[in-house]
Amino acid sequence: MADTQRFRVLPASASVDEPRTAGDGTEAAGGGYRLLDRETFEPVALAAEGHDAPVTDLRAGYLVDAELDWTTSDPTVASVEVVRPTLYAFADEVDPMFEAARETWERAQAAGDPMNTQVLRNTDSEVTGALYVFAESGDRGRFEEFFDGSRPLEPLVDRVNDEREPAPREVFVLRALPAAFTAVAVTLRKGGQLAETMRDTYDCPRPDEPLVPDES
Template sequence: MNPTTSGRFRVHDRRQRPDIDDDAARSGVDDAEEFVLVELADEPVDPTDPDAADRYDPLYATAEGYDGDLADAVDALRPGFVVDATLAWTDGSARFREVEVVRETRFRFADDVEGMFEAAVETWRQIRADGEPVGSITTRSNDGDPNGALYLFADAPGSDTFEEVRTGRLPIEPLVARVNDSRDDDDPREVFVLRPAEYEFVAVYVVFDRDGVLAQTVRDTYDLGVGLAAGLDANYPDGDGGSDSPVLDDAGDSDDDDFDALDRL
């Protein structure tokens, strides 16, 4: 009987497996699509723990070759979803044996974007002036209500922060967890990972309401809507009107420690 792993996982991306193993170990699966998964801890992970980085090591599960209801369930998975799953291991490769979606948060990635919104640019300038590699703010609606947590990471020459986030090698799960812990709801979020063409940073924007006006505006602004970069085939309502209108050209500083940027794990 093949060994199995059961737990709760974040679906980080669906793509060809990054070239991190030797060719012999990956023989025969070079063209196969796989899901990048990050296992979620039962308890909060202390980012100062020396082993914290290892806690978010990505693993890979085959995305193809399933039958029946399991094939439908696997095909419906999208980046950002949280799932309860059992994985079966064969020769170092994992396949889903069971999978159930428990939260439909979405991750969306856009590289080399034009027209980065002003809140991100102004925050980046302040971070550089302070000599810091990481910073964060809380964005607010026109009514002054918090609607998102914006984190900025330096993308220094010789590094590829965007790719590290996308492949799960730079964990952003603690950022999402802090937002979830601070909110009085179980609503799915929308997480945008954006690298602007003009600036040397990567923005991770955790929008509180996946179905609200702000998330819709960011999707439209950076062509991340239905059927585009994220490959999504679901419809999203526009929200409930002006009270949740986004402020993409301004943002207030947060006095809430929940939204302090984390060190790179």
């Protein structure tokens, strides 16, 4: 039996231990494909093989409409359509963290708050994105929770889309070294200057996107 729902594509679970290099893709050794149900915010682990849709061409962060076949122990994807090709990227042990994130975290510490937020602007004072910082704690921190979907990034992305027209974004999840806090930067423009700077600075190569038309 097939069921069509809206999902967010998550990074491959088989690569959770190496998030620096796995954040942009869905494919991993042995499968590990995962989606986040947009209604329940629950991660869905997919079968490693047997999909009728091009699952290996999906990228973490894509918003998709997918038809899942639940007749197997782990669901397979019967069909998929990319609704909005947002991209997620993850980088751990970032040193140095970019200045706006450090300043936002310092203000959170001064206020005794576990999180803080700031609007990102370029040198012309134009808004380029939104920044959120979260305190890390324990063996399993915010970074891992954002990576595996147990703490969805959806509310942060939705907030930007609610304030502006929904559009493809790029979302960078960066954990500082030492691991005091995790920063989440949501860029307004996919492929814009802020996104390209983040990728160059934190070694997050832009993935190929076979399912997205080339608009260049």
